[in-house]
Amino acid sequence: MRTFDLTPLYRSTVGFDRLFSLLDQTAGVENGVPGYPPYNIERTGENAYRITMAVAGFSDKELSIESRQNALTVKGEKKVEEGQNAEVLYRGIAGRSFERRFQLADHVEVRGASLENGLLHVDLVREIPEAMKPRQIAIANANTAGKQIEQQAA
Structure with missing residues (x-):
């Protein structure tokens, strides 16, 4: 499965931090090190x-x-x-x-x-x-x- 970098979206949105964190966790990326x-x-x-x-x-x-x-x-x-x-x-x-x-x-x-x-x-x-x-x-x-x-x- 591919991982998506959501960093650009963090800069242009307000109040969606939890949503993006959940997407990162779903993709299996935690602290930049999967697994x-x-x-x-x-x-x-x-x-x-x-x-x-x-x-x-x-x-x-x-x-x-x-x-x-x-x-x-x-x-x-x-x-x-x-x-x-x-x-x-x-x-x-x-x-x-x-x-x-x-x-x-x-x-x-x-x-x-x-x-x-x-x-x-x-x-x-x-x-x-x-x-x-x-x-x-x-x-x-x-x-x-x-x-x-x-x-x-x-």
Whole structure:
């Protein structure tokens, strides 16, 4: 799929920033880098999910996870060490900062996160409130209902 540069439209419009941001996200472009870092979304149970992101080279101190309303944001910011004077001949391991956003469905909560072997696992659970769950309604017999009303009146 081709990507479209919407930058000229930003300069000539007012109030459509959110619309253009949504178009960029739909096209798969986030922070100018499509698809970084790669991730999987798995279903681990009836109401349990797991997002797994490949964040090789990042420590737990360089990653942050924020859950706000129906959005989950994972940020990685690589800290540059001043004492590192090694000359890199080829850079194949990405060390750039990133921000990945996920839209969460209603009643989905983040249960925890773990970093293991360069993979960040974020566990999610969908908990529907008791008031919103389907419930069974007993059907009363017409003859029985009339007798109960008469007994209460007497």
